[in-house]
Amino acid sequence: MRVPCAGHGEVRTAPLLQGLWESVRAGREEVLLSPYLPALYGFVTHVLLCAPFLALDALGSVCRRVRSWRITAGSGPPPPLRRWVGCFWRVLYRYLTTVLPATALFHTVRSPAVPELAPSCWQFFVEVFACLLLFDTLFFMWHVCMHRFPWLYRNIHQLHHRHHIPFALAAQDSNSGELLSLLLLALSSAWVLGCHPLSEAFFHLINSWLAVEAHCGYDLPLALHRLLPGLGGAPCHQAHHTLLSVNYAPYFTHWDLLFGTFRAPVKRSHPE
Ligand SMILES: [Zn+2]
Ligand SMILES: [Zn+2]
Numbered sequence: 001m002r003v004p005c006a007g008h009g010e011v012r013t014a015p016l017l018q019g020l021w022e023s024v025r026a027g028r029e030e031v032l033l034s035p036y037l038p039a040l041y042g043f044v045t046h047v048l049l050c051a052p053f054l055a056l057d058a059l060g061s062v063c064r065r066v067r068s069w070r071i072t073a074g075s076g077p078p079p080p081l082r083r084w085v086g087c088f089w090r091v092l093y094r095y096l097t098t099v100l101p102a103t104a105l106f107h108t109v110r111s112p113a114v115p116e117l118a119p120s121c122w123q124f125f126v127e128v129f130a131c132l133l134l135f136d137t138l139f140f141m142w143h144v145c146m147h148r149f150p151w152l153y154r155n156i157h158q159l160h161h162r163h164h165i166p167f168a169l170a171a172q173d174s175n176s177g178e179l180l181s182l183l184l185l186a187l188s189s190a191w192v193l194g195c196h197p198l199s200e201a202f203f204h205l206i207n208s209w210l211a212v213e214a215h216c217g218y219d220l221p222l223a224l225h226r227l228l229p230g231l232g233g234a235p236c237h238q239a240h241h242t243l244l245s246v247n248y249a250p251y252f253t254h255w256d257l258l259f260g261t262f263r264a265p266v267k268r269s270h271p272e
Contacts, residue, residue: 021118022196024157032114038054041105041201042183042240045208046172046234047088053082053168053216062174069218071238071265072165078217079167087169091179106137110191121250127190127199128206132251139248140249140256142181147244156181163215166241172214175229210251230254235265 024032031037035200057078057109060066070078119127146157160174172179186207190200213223220226225233232253240247246263249255 014124017118017121017124017198020150024112024198024201027176029114033112036100038103038107038183038187038204039100040096041071041204042186042208043092045205046091046212047169047211049212050072050168050171053218054081056216056218057167059086069220071217071219071235079207083167083171087167087173091172094174094179099180099183102180103187106184110187110207112197114197119199121194124199124202126202127193127195129141130193131186131189131195132206132210133201133258134193135186135203135254136249138185138189139182139257142185143248144261146178147248161241163243165240165243166215166217168212168216171211172181181248214250236263239265254259 035102042199056066058081060070061080062079068079083214089245118124146152156175156178158175161171162172163173171248172182174182185238186204195203210224210231213225214232214234216234217238219233223233225231225235232247232249232254234252236247236253243263246261247253247256249262
């Protein structure tokens with residue numbers, strides 16, 4: 001679809017994305033500009049994306065087949081419901097007390113706009129992919145620092161590592177400062193790259209999904225790291241939670257390969 005644009009001739013937009021963007025915008029500009037949107041979106045998408053893994057953990061207590069997909073199949077049953085509930089309240093508390101007010105301030109400072117046009121398909125793809133690459137790089141550096149500097153590890157990152165065998169919801173079970181830093185790094189990545197709000201929303205969604213999948217504790221047959229090259233996935237992140245000094249990057253493997261901190265996960269020979 002070609003749309004006239006003052007001073008710029010014609011702008012090419014994708015009809016599908018334009019339709020989607022118009023349905024998102026319709027009567028919701030105030031919501032889209034709300035300073036509370038980033039934290040609410042981050043929390044709600046995280047919880048919703050974890051829901052299938054809660055069902056899988058519940059199923060795992062009665063189904064051997066499901067348990068056989070667990071990366072640490074020999075180390076006991078999946079986490080019980082009470083661990084999920086405790087984790088949910090901890091994450092909610094940190095969002096309400098730290099992440100929500102701090103990201104609201106950040107959102108106000110960056111003063112976002114709601115454009116009329118959707119991005120083109122190419123722009124959408126490039127922006128989402130660039131955001132993932134930039135966030136992966138920034139988090140890799142921050143994560144290495146949190147492990148290399150004892151003060152940072154003790155006061156910020158250690159809490160996340162109490163999960164020796166993580167589960168989906170534990171992806172955000174971190175100290176308030178770490179949780180806030182993750183969201184600020186994600187928001188800054190999209191801001192620095194000047195992303196369209198639709199690309200940014202999709203980036204945050206993929207970002208949440210990759211974090212949930214990395215912590216889910218399952219090496220599922222259709223997991224993204226099995227379908228797309230260059231992703232570490234849950235087996236690599238489990239190795240990080242076990243060994244602490246390997247696989248620092250959240251999603252891709254190139255930085256760990258480059259810096260010699262990549263550790264391939266051990267192949268499971270005997271599922272339960
Ligand atoms: Zn983790
Ligand atoms: Zn770590």
